Amino acid sequence: MNRKERVTHLMQAGQARLVAAFEALDGQAKFKSHTWERPGGGGGMARILEGGSVFERAGVNVSAVYGDAVPPSLAKQHPASEGRPFFATGLSLVLHPTNPYIPAFHANYRYFEVGGSEVWWFGGGADMTPAYPFEEDIIHFHQTLKALCDRHHQADYRQLKEACDRYFFLKHRHEMRGVGGIFFDQLSPAGQGDWEADFAFVQDGIDTILPSFLPIVERRQETPYGEREREWQLYRRGRYVEFNLVYDRGTLFGLQTQGDIEAILMSMPPYARWQFAYRPEVGSAEAAALACYQPRDWL
Amino acid sequence: MNRKERVTHLMQAGQARLVAAFEALDGQAKFKSHTWERPGGGGGMARILEGGSVFERAGVNVSAVYGDAVPPSLAKQHPASEGRPFFATGLSLVLHPTNPYIPAFHANYRYFEVGGSEVWWFGGGADMTPAYPFEEDIIHFHQTLKALCDRHHQADYRQLKEACDRYFFLKHRHEMRGVGGIFFDQLSPAGQGDWEADFAFVQDGIDTILPSFLPIVERRQETPYGEREREWQLYRRGRYVEFNLVYDRGTLFGLQTQGDIEAILMSMPPYARWQFAYRPEVGSAEAAALACYQPRDWL
Numbered sequence: 090m091n092r093k094e095r096v097t098h099l100m101q102a103g104q105a106r107l108v109a110a111f112e113a114l115d116g117q118a119k120f121k122s123h124t125w126e127r128p129g130g131g132g133g134m135a136r137i138l139e140g141g142s143v144f145e146r147a148g149v150n151v152s153a154v155y156g157d158a159v160p161p162s163l164a165k166q167h168p169a170s171e172g173r174p175f176f177a178t179g180l181s182l183v184l185h186p187t188n189p190y191i192p193a194f195h196a197n198y199r200y201f202e203v204g205g206s207e208v209w210w211f212g213g214g215a216d217m218t219p220a221y222p223f224e225e226d227i228i229h230f231h232q233t234l235k236a237l238c239d240r241h242h243q244a245d246y247r248q249l250k251e252a253c254d255r256y257f258f259l260k261h262r263h264e265m266r267g268v269g270g271i272f273f274d275q276l277s278p279a280g281q282g283d284w285e286a287d288f289a290f291v292q293d294g295i296d297t298i299l300p301s302f303l304p305i306v307e308r309r310q311e312t313p314y315g316e317r318e319r320e321w322q323l324y325r326r327g328r329y330v331e332f333n334l335v336y337d338r339g340t341l342f343g344l345q346t347q348g349d350i351e352a353i354l355m356s357m358p359p360y361a362r363w364q365f366a367y368r369p370e371v372g373s374a375e376a377a378a379l380a381c382y383q384p385r386d387w388l
Numbered sequence: 389m390n391r392k393e394r395v396t397h398l399m400q401a402g403q404a405r406l407v408a409a410f411e412a413l414d415g416q417a418k419f420k421s422h423t424w425e426r427p428g429g430g431g432g433m434a435r436i437l438e439g440g441s442v443f444e445r446a447g448v449n450v451s452a453v454y455g456d457a458v459p460p461s462l463a464k465q466h467p468a469s470e471g472r473p474f475f476a477t478g479l480s481l482v483l484h485p486t487n488p489y490i491p492a493f494h495a496n497y498r499y500f501e502v503g504g505s506e507v508w509w510f511g512g513g514a515d516m517t518p519a520y521p522f523e524e525d526i527i528h529f530h531q532t533l534k535a536l537c538d539r540h541h542q543a544d545y546r547q548l549k550e551a552c553d554r555y556f557f558l559k560h561r562h563e564m565r566g567v568g569g570i571f572f573d574q575l576s577p578a579g580q581g582d583w584e585a586d587f588a589f590v591q592d593g594i595d596t597i598l599p600s601f602l603p604i605v606e607r608r609q610e611t612p613y614g615e616r617e618r619e620w621q622l623y624r625r626g627r628y629v630e631f632n633l634v635y636d637r638g639t640l641f642g643l644q645t646q647g648d649i650e651a652i653l654m655s656m657p658p659y660a661r662w663q664f665a666y667r668p669e670v671g672s673a674e675a676a677a678l679a680c681y682q683p684r685d686w687l
Contacts, residue, residue: 123665137665146664148664261652262649331633331653334630334633344559350561354630354662359661359662359663360659361629361660361661362659363657363658364438365420365434365436365445365650365654366436
């Protein structure tokens with residue numbers, strides 16, 4: 090297999106394993122498949138579960154697209170590639186749990202080649218968005234990601250964590266959408282890294298998705314909740330929507346490359362709400378949550 | 389009064405009249421006031437009603453902002469103004485009714501001066517977004533707007549209607565967010581129109597908001613509905629959210645000029661939802677609605 094095939098295979102195998110794990114965990118709803126082709130070249134398969142007992146929506150999407158000229162959002166990251174052919178493949182995962190005490194979760198790993206196979210890079214990351222943040226959950230999540238980084242010499246947890254804090258920041262709200270994680274546009278600068286080492290990191294990153302998040306789901310899924318917690322969850326999901334449509338580069342890339350609109354917007358929450366100038370009561374759990382949406386050293 | 393003062397006064401008087409009319413119509417909820425200042429210069433007042441009997445959310449915002457250098461979204465419309473001072477004032481109105489049979493409604497009228505008082509223009513428009521479109525409602529709405537244009541020699545209904553069809557189009561969905569109305573970036577090209585005539589049109593446009601929409605509210609507000617209609621309403625509101633955050637220039641202008649975030653996002657619906665690859669049943673009222681979200685000559 091060549092590099093493109095190896096990465097595509099990695100993404101597809103990851104999708105199959107993740108889907109099986111979430112379906113088993115949910116125990117109620119099943120994933121549907123939605124395959125799509127991109128007119129300009131390539132396509133993908135979205136797997137989505139809706140209305141489950143644990144997951145109100147879970148989406149795992151794999152795509153592999155290519156074309157004669159890199160789209161603008163990609164040319165920005167690597168200006169020399171403008172007007173040249175590209176290849177991009179990625180795995181993305183979004184979980185919107187039913188219970189407001191379980192955080193939303195997102196991970197994305199992707200691979201690009203532009204203007205030929207010599208110029209390549211891997212991008213990716215994982216982040217968590219609790220409506221009700223628990224310190225032990227956040228620490229578990231960040232510790233698992235730090236351990237991942239520590240297993241690979243080219244990945245510096247501190248750097249990737251800070252990049253995540255910067256990326257998932259809603260400038261217009263002066264707050265993060267959640268409690269961060271790790272994020273990298275290019276694990277090694279385009280075409281300058283050790284391909285095998287970067288591939289191994291991304292493989293390990295995909296393997297780290299379940300251990301970073303499932304213990305948190307298990308810990309929170311039986312917590313009773315009512316109307317108040319549900320409303321706060323929907324309110325915070327409004328921020329998720331704002332981030333995805335205003336800032337998210339994956340969404341922008343998808344819209345620009347005319348990817349499948351349902352696969353691109355799979356990350357949207359099933360329900361969300363907005364309320365004018367809402368401020369949680371001082372001393373409430375919701376007010377405490379707000380304090381967690383600022384960059385912080387969790388470890 | 390100079391021109392800026394006259395327009396600002398027009399917007400403020402319009403806000404007071406509209407708020408009084410919607411509060412009377414709702415009969416249950418009251419408007420709250422939220423004033424804000426822009427650090428760079430200027431400010432505004434948002435009036436908002438939430439959780440009413442007729443209106444789940446109604447927002448009427450007036451702003452007047454100025455600064456030393458035009459923001460990028462404005463410089464695009466008038467490149468010669470780049471880096472020069474600007475003044476902008478506007479009235480915007482968004483109605484998200486409770487009953488799914490009453491359309492959502494939006495209107496906005498605005499005035500700009502850039503690089504001095506000689507270069508000015510008026511922008512604006514009004515559009516309607518029904519979840520369940522009724523032909524008689526759409527025709528009433530468009531007829532009222534056509535009559536408005538017919539009273540002013542510089543306003544051509546056909547042109548403004550087509551501009552609206554183009555503007556309120558979600559390229560990524562290949563559909564309009566509603567059934568259109570009128571829209572204009574510049575009623576007369578920047579600095580080239582008859583100021584008094586354009587002012588008179590905008591004044592008339594604001595006066596036309598109530599007669600274009602209230603008869604439709606009165607006709608639909610008692611229509612019984614259930615879970616199905618509510619879910620479709622929330623689904624269509626998802627499109628409203630997508631439009632506002634991906635395409636809406638007022639939102640972009642607000643974010644770029646660091647306007648008050650609550651006032652900018654006042655236009656968001658109180659609740660919205662997304663469902664993966666949803667297609668209404670063939671022959672259903674929802675499928676019929678979809679056919680109305682394409683540009684059409686309604687008169």
